Amino acid sequence: MASNLPAREGTEIQEPPTAGAWGEWNPTEDSVRPVRGKHRVAKPRGGLARSSTVLGVGVIAAVGAGGIATAQDRPQVAISMPSLSDMPALLGGDAPDDNVQHADGAGAAAARTGIIPRQADGAADAGEVLRNRILQQAESQQDAAEATARAEAERAAHEAAAQEAKDKLEAARKAAEDAAAKAEEKAAQEAKAAQEAAEAKAEKERLAKQAGSWYLPTSAYTLTSHYGASGSMWSSGHHTGLDFAAPTGTPVKAVGAGKITSAGWSGAYGYRIVLELEDGTEIWYCHLSSMAVTSGPVAAGETIGRVGATGNVTGAHLHLEVRKGGSTMDPLAWLNSKGLNV
Incomplete structure (x- = not known):
């Protein structure tokens, strides 16, 4: 049990009141016998039992009688109550057996002297x-x-x-995408340029090949009348061919390989030879002075007749017409398409 009331040295411990009065009781070695074990109760001889609770009440009453006046003016201190085993030594009796375990040493000393130490620095430590x-x-x-x-x-x-x-x-x-796009565009341009160059080369080779297999109809000539020229000299009102003025007897050649389908007199055209090429195009040679081949196949560049002035003419020349599907076309353009420089 803890109490705020300090114990005074020399205060006599009183036993609890009986029948309305306080009786003094001083236990002796003969009346208090040490008891071993955790719970010990001292039994005085004569049959009167005293418990630790009764003894504690007596101690508290004695302390309160002397210190209640100053309890409020002093700081709170911890009070360690002595155990029952320490009570004989506290009250003047002999100490208990050494094998009996005591309570806290400091508490026992405080109980013997009646002075409880004050923990002055506890608040500071806290x-x-x-x-x-x-x-x-x-x-x-x-x-x-x-x-x-x-x-x-x-x-x-x-x-x-x-x-x-x-x-x-x-x-x-x-x-990377921009570089790839530029590279792709450059590659496309290069491919296009290469393709155009290849096409141009192929066309040139084709024209060269054609030039090798195509021939001008005559030589030592002068172009006098072009295709489409208008005038009263032509029954249709315009010129339907190309005129190569050359001396009479100048050889006339097949412009390409084909066959002779017609040869003879043809009115205003004079002596005329019709050469049909492999693609069905007809080449008319008119105003001839003579005809060397009048039928059958001929090779490109083969002489088939000679320049003359027969028919409706004003001078010796070769009138050349190009017809396809019954319609005339410009002989100059057609010859150029074959790679021939007229």
């Missing part, structure tokens, strides 16, 4: 502990705040680095 705890909590909070700030800074740095890497990757991808 304040220091509280202060240390507050400082530790503040440091912990500061460390947590710094760790959070560092984590946020690292996160921001990682995000910035990731964004920068993403931007660089996007720029590199766009640059």
Whole structure:
């Protein structure tokens, strides 16, 4: 039991009142016998039992009688109550057996002397502990705040680095796409140029080949009347062929391989030879002075007749007509298409 009332040295311990009065009781070695064990109860001889509770009440009553006046003016101190085993020594009896375990040593000494030590620095120690705890909590909070700030800074740095890497990757991808597009466009242009060059070369070779297999109808000539010229000299009102003025007897050749389908007199055309080429195009040779081949196949460049002035003419010349499907076409353009430089 704890109490705020300090014990006074020399205060006599009274036994609890019986029948309305206080009776003095001083236990002796003969009346109090030590009891071993956790719970010990002293039984005086004569049959009167005294318990620790009754004895405690007597001690508290004795202490309260002398110190109640000053209890409010003194700080609270801890009171250690003696155990039952210490009571014989406290009251003048012999000490108990050495094998009996006592309570706290300090409490027993205080009980023997009647003086309870005061813990003057307890409040200061508690304040220091509280202060240390507050400082530790503040440091912990500061460390947590710094760790959070560092984590946020690292996160921001990682995000910035990731964004920068993403931007660089996007720029590199766009640059690669632009380079690929330019390369593709350049390749397309080069392919187109190569194709055009190949086509031009093929056309040139074709014309050269045609020039080797196509021949001008005569030589040593002068062009006098072109296709489509108008005038009263022609029954249709315009010229239907191309005139090669040349001396009479100048050889006339087949412009290409084919066959002679007609040869003879043809009115205003004079002596005429009709050469049909492999594609069905007809070449008319008119105003001839003579005819060397009048039927059958002929080779390109073969002489089939000679220049003359027969029919409706004003001078010796070869009137050359080109017809396809019964319609006339410009002989000059047709000869040029065969690679012939007229």
